[in-house]
Amino acid sequence: xxxxxxxxxxxxxxxxxxxxxxxxxxxxxxxxxxxxxxxxxxxxxxxxxxxxxxxxxxxxxxxxxxxxxxxxxxxxxxxxxxxxxxxxxxxxxxxxxxxxxxxxxxxxxxxxxxxxxxxxxxxxxxxxxxxxxxxxxxxxxxxxxxxxxxxxxxxxxxxxxxxxxxxxxxxxxxxxxxxxxxxxxxxxxxxxxxxxxxxxxxxxxxxxxxxxxxxxxxxxxxxxxxxxxxxxxxxxxxxxxxxxxxxxxxxxxxxxxxxxxxxxxxxxxxxxxx
Numbered sequence: 001x002x003x004x005x006x007x008x009x010x011x012x013x014x015x016x017x018x019x020x021x022x023x024x025x026x027x028x029x030x031x032x033x034x035x036x037x038x039x040x041x042x043x044x045x046x047x048x049x050x051x052x053x054x055x056x057x058x059x060x061x062x063x064x065x066x067x068x069x070x071x072x073x074x075x076x077x078x079x080x081x082x083x084x085x086x087x088x089x090x091x092x093x094x095x096x097x098x099x100x101x102x103x104x105x106x107x108x109x110x111x112x113x114x115x116x117x118x119x120x121x122x123x124x125x126x127x128x129x130x131x132x133x134x135x136x137x138x139x140x141x142x143x144x145x146x147x148x149x150x151x152x153x154x155x156x157x158x159x160x161x162x163x164x165x166x167x168x169x170x171x172x173x174x175x176x177x178x179x180x181x182x183x184x185x186x187x188x189x190x191x192x193x194x195x196x197x198x199x200x201x202x203x204x205x206x207x208x209x210x211x212x213x214x215x216x217x218x219x220x221x222x223x224x225x226x227x228x229x230x231x232x233x234x235x236x237x238x239x240x241x242x243x244x245x246x247x248x249x250x251x252x253x254x255x256x257x258x259x260x261x262x263x264x265x266x267x268x269x270x271x272x273x274x
Contacts, residue, residue, distance in 0.1 A: 001030060002028065002029030002030030002031070003029050003030075003230065003234045003235070004026055004029035004030055004031035004230065004233060004234060005029070005030040005031070006030075007026075007030075007031040007032070007083045007084060007233065008031065008032045008033075008034070008075065008079040008080070008081050008082050008083050008084075009026050009031050009032070009033050009034070009082075009083065009084040009085075009086065009233060010033075010034040010036070010071060010072070010075050010082055010084070010085045010086065010124075011023050011026075011033060011034070011035055011036070011086040011088050012036050012060065012062050012071075012086065012087055012088050012089035012116065012120060013036065013037065013062070013088045013089025013090060014033075014035040014036060014037070014046070014086075014088060015035055015036070015037040015039070015042040015043055015045065015046035015057075016037075016042065016046070016192070016193070016274075017190070017192035017193065017194070017222065017274055018088065018140075018187050018190055018192060018222045018225055018226075018274070019035070019086075019088040019089070020035070020046060020049075020222075021221075021222030021223055021225070021226045021274065022086065022088065022222070022225065022226045022229045023035050023046075023050070023055065024049075024050070024226070025223065025226035025227060025229065025230055026226075026229070026230060026233070027050055027051070027054045027055065029230055029234075031233070032054065032055070032056075032079045033050075033054065033055045033056075034055070034056050034057075034058055034071070034074070034075045034078070034079070034082075035047065035055050035056070035057050035058070036057070036058045036059070036060040036062075036071060036089070037057075037059065037060070038059065038060065038061045038062075039059070040059050043057035043058065043059055044057065056074070056075070056078045056079065058071055058074050058075075062087075062089045062112060062115075062116030062119055062120060063111045063112060063115055063116055063119070064119070065119050065122070065123070068119045068120055068122075068123040069123050071123070072123055072124070072127050076127075081131075081133070082124070082127060082133075082135065083133070083135055083136065083233075084135065084136040084137070084138065084233045085120055085121075085123075085124035085135065085136070085137050085138075086137075086138045086140075086229065086233075087116065087117040087120040087121065087137070087138070087139045087140060088140050089112060089113075089116050090112060090113045090116070090140060090142070090157075090160075090194075091108065091109055091112045091113065091157075091194070092109065092154060092156075092157040092194045092195075093105055093106055093109045093154055093155070093156040093157055094201050095153045095154060095200070095201045095203050095204035095207075096153055096201055096203055097152075097153060097203065098155055100203070101155070101156070105156070106155075106156045109156035109157055109160060110156060110159070110160060113157070113160035113161070113164065114160045114163050114164060114167070117139050117140075117164050117167065118167065120137070121137055121139070121167075121171055121182070124137050125137070125171070125175060125180060128178075128180050129178065129180075134178075134179035134180060134181075134238075135180055135181075136180070136181040136182075136183065136232065136233055136237060137171075137180070137181065137182045137183065138183050138184075138185050138229060138232050138233065139164050139167070139168045139182070139183070139184050139185070140161075140164065140184075140185055140186075140187065141161055141164065141165055141184050141185060141186035141187075141244070141246070142157070142158075142161035142186065142187070143157070143158055143161060143189075144157065144158030144159065144160070144161035144162045145161045145162060145164070145165045145184075145186060146186075146246075153203055153204075164184075165184060165244075168182055168183070168184045168242075169184075169242055172241040172242035173242065175241070176241055176242075179239075180241070181237050181238075181239075181240055181241045181243070182241055182242065183232050183237065183240075183241065183242070183243040183244070183245075184243070184244040184245075185225065185228055185229055185232060185244075185245055185246075185247075186225075186244070186245070186246035186247060186248060186249075187222065187224075187225035187228075187247050188218070188220050188224060188225060188246065188247035188248035188252070189214075189215065189218045189219045189220065189248060190219060190220060190221070190222050190225065190274060191215060191219050191270075191271065191272060191273050191274060192222075192273065192274055193273065195215065195219075196273065197211065197212065215271075216260065216264070216269050216271075217256055217257060217260045218248065218253065218256050218257075219270070220247060220248070220256075221270060221272075221274065222274050224247045225247045228245045228246075228247055231245065232245060
């Protein structure tokens with residue numbers, strides 16, 4: 001029996017990348033998982049990867065409050081309850097300076113990452129309060145969250161991750177005495193489509209060698225973040241709120257940096273895209 005047995009978890013943006021890795025890890029710990037995407041095709045393809053009966057797929061645009069409210073209805077109709085809600089859905093802007101950025105793209109990143117997290121928190125908290133449940137919410141940090149983590153040429157993404165951190169701590173304090181846990185998870189640097197260099201902008205092309213070196217040093221498989229997500233969703237976080245766990249904390253950064261020369265010499269750098 002896994003440590004998440006009998007738990008029901010909703011994960012937005014979970015048909016690929018980090019979100020899908022978290023979903024797989026939760027299923028291995030015997031949770032029931034609702035996975036989502038704004039694409040029906042992506043939902044159907046992802047559901048087929050899981051053992052029958054372990055996941056339920058929903059099409060959901062996190063920018064839409066109506067979609068998020070319907071997501072809770074669908075989850076409870078399928079599995080009877082929701083214990084944990086993970087606001088994982090997120091996108092990034094193209095690697096450009098602010099004067100070269102696309103205003104529409106910039107705004108879409110803000111809507112998806114920040115407004116999507118707000119919509120998820122508001123919907124999940126309303127459900128937990130209505131059902132008198134001590135539920136858990138996990139929001140996703142990233143580059144831009146930590147002090148000194150500047151994100152030049154990714155100003156929209158970095159701004160949302162800084163804002164999500166402040167938002168998480170504010171909401172955690174607001175509901176501290178309700179038994180609802182609101183927590184923050186930094187998944188670290190993971191080679192997903194979000195950091196793809198297949199079609200680099202002119203600025204990224206100029207910095208490509210440095211960018212790839214950073215990936216080689218600090219990129220990790222999404223399983224690292226997935227295990228931390230399991231920890232946050234488990235009984236370990238009962239009666240706790242405002243917690244921040246990072247898959248790329250100071251100790252791990254130091255270890256990755258120190259082992260990089262040996263991993264490079266032994267050709268043990270994982271360059272797979274997840």
